[in-house]
Amino acid sequence: MDTIYDVIGIGIGPFNLGLAALIQTNTSINSLFIDQNESFNWHQGMMLKGTKLQVPFHADLVTLADPRNKYSFLSYLQAKKRLFRFTIREEYFPLRSEYNDYCNWVAGQLTNLRFHLRCMDIVYNTAKGYYVVYCMKLPFGHSVIFKCKRLVIGIGTAPYIPSSVDKDLKGVIHSGQYKYHKAALLDSQRITIIGSGQSAAEIFDDLLDDGKRPFWFTRSPRFFPMDYSKFALEMTSPDYIRHFYHLDGSTKERVLKEQSALYKGINQELVSSIYDKLYERDLDSATVKQPYLFPNCALTQVNKADNWLNCQFVHQETGRTFDHKTMHLILATGYRYNTPRFLHPLMNRIQWTSNGRFDVAADYHIDRDATIFVQNAEMHTHGYNTPDLGMGPYRNAVILNTILGRAHFSIEENVPFQGFAGPGVGMS
Known part of the structure; x- marks a missing residue:
C-alpha cells in the first residue's frame, strides 16, 4: 500500500x-x-x-x-x-x-x-x-x-537582477555567486558593487582584505547600519507580526518601505571595520584622496563597451546623470x-x-x-x-x-513593552 x-x-x-x-x-x-x-x-x-x-x-x-x-x-x-x-x-x-x-x-x-x-x-x-x-x-x-x-x-x-541589467553580460555577477568568481575578481582592473545591505558590505570588506579598492554605489541615501536597538528588536516578535498582518494592504506597503533599517542595513561592527580599513589604507597612500563609495546613485542601464561594462547612473538628489566603466559588476540586489x-x-x-x-x-x-x-x-x-x-x-x-489542530507548541504573547496598535488594543 x-x-x-x-x-x-x-x-x-x-x-x-x-x-x-x-x-x-x-x-x-x-x-x-x-x-x-x-x-x-x-x-x-x-x-x-x-x-x-x-x-x-x-x-x-x-x-x-x-x-x-x-x-x-x-x-x-x-x-x-x-x-x-x-x-x-x-x-x-x-x-x-x-x-x-x-x-x-x-x-x-x-x-x-x-x-x-x-x-x-x-x-x-x-x-x-x-x-x-x-x-x-x-x-x-x-x-x-x-x-x-x-x-x-x-x-x-531567487537572486534578483534589476531590469536595467542583462544578466548574461560577461562580468555581471550576482552577490550570491561571489565566491565562485573570486579568482577572476582578484585579476580584475576595476570592480563595482551595487547595493546597500549586508552582502554588499561583506563583499566590499572582503575585497579590501585582498588589496582591491572596489567602487560601491547604492541608490539609498546613505550606507546605514541595521537598527539593533532593544525597542527595534521588540518588533521581531509574534506580537508585531500579528499587528502587521491586520493592517490594510496599502499601509503594509508604506510601512515596509519605511523599515529598511530593520532588515536591510549593515552590521554596525562591519560598518566600523570598513571605515577603519579605508582610513588605514589612506595613511599609507601617496595618491590624491578620492571617494569610492557613492550613495544616492541609481543604476539605470548597463551596456557592453569592448572588454568593459558601461554603467549609467542618475543621482537621486541632483538629478545628474553620469557613466561609470568597470570590468566586473557585482549586484548585491537581494532576492525575490x-x-x-x-x-x-x-x-x-x-x-x-x-x-x-x-x-x-x-x-x-x-x-x-x-x-x-x-x-x-x-x-x-x-x-x-x-x-x-x-x-x-x-x-x-x-x-x-x-x-x-491544537496548541501543541506554546507561543509567547505580550512580548513587547510597546503597544503597536495604540493604547487599549491588546494583541493576544
Whole structure:
C-alpha cells in the first residue's frame, strides 16, 4: 500500500529543516522533506571568512519554539566539543560557516529528509483528498511519486537582477555567486558593487582584505547600519507580526518601505571595520584622496563597451546623470520570491491577492482548506520578519499547531513593552 504522508515539504533550507526537526522530535506526524540539491548547503557563494549571522546563536532552527530540543545550537556545540570555547569567546552572533555546519549536523541526524529529488509537478486528487507529488531523481532523471495530505513550500527566494541589467553580460555577477568568481575578481582592473545591505558590505570588506579598492554605489541615501536597538528588536516578535498582518494592504506597503533599517542595513561592527580599513589604507597612500563609495546613485542601464561594462547612473538628489566603466559588476540586489512552476496545476486551489501574490492566511496557509503552507513567501502579508532566521521557529510552531489542530507548541504573547496598535488594543 502506498504511503500517504501527513506532510511533504518542498525545499530544505533553514526554515523547512527546522520544521523537519520539530516534527521528528515533537510529533507523530508522518513527514517527508525533499530538495533537488545533493546535500544541505546554505548560501555557499557568500560563505566568506569571518562573516557572521545577523541573528544571535539562540535564534537557531528550534530553540524559540522548543528550548529543550536536542537539535539546538548549544546541543550542536556540545556534540562538537566546542561549548566552552564558544562561551569563552563571548560572541553573540555565530560565524556563518559555523551555522552552516550546525544545519548539516542536524540534517545528518534526521530521517525525514531526501536530497537529489527535484519536484516537477503537484496535482490534487479530488476523489482521494490528497496531493500527488511528481519528482525527478537526480542525476539520472527517473520519476518518483509521493502522496501527501499537506504541503509546506520552502524553496526559498531567487537572486534578483534589476531590469536595467542583462544578466548574461560577461562580468555581471550576482552577490550570491561571489565566491565562485573570486579568482577572476582578484585579476580584475576595476570592480563595482551595487547595493546597500549586508552582502554588499561583506563583499566590499572582503575585497579590501585582498588589496582591491572596489567602487560601491547604492541608490539609498546613505550606507546605514541595521537598527539593533532593544525597542527595534521588540518588533521581531509574534506580537508585531500579528499587528502587521491586520493592517490594510496599502499601509503594509508604506510601512515596509519605511523599515529598511530593520532588515536591510549593515552590521554596525562591519560598518566600523570598513571605515577603519579605508582610513588605514589612506595613511599609507601617496595618491590624491578620492571617494569610492557613492550613495544616492541609481543604476539605470548597463551596456557592453569592448572588454568593459558601461554603467549609467542618475543621482537621486541632483538629478545628474553620469557613466561609470568597470570590468566586473557585482549586484548585491537581494532576492525575490518567484511562484514555482510545480504549483501551476494547483493555481485554482490557491488563494491570490488582487495583484497576483499569495493571499497568505495568518497561520501561513494559502489555500481554502489550510493544506498548502509557505515559508519565506509572505513579506507582503506578515512583514519584514518573513526572511528572519530567528523567526523561523515561530512560523513553524504556528504551522504545526494548525496541522495538529491544537496548541501543541506554546507561543509567547505580550512580548513587547510597546503597544503597536495604540493604547487599549491588546494583541493576544
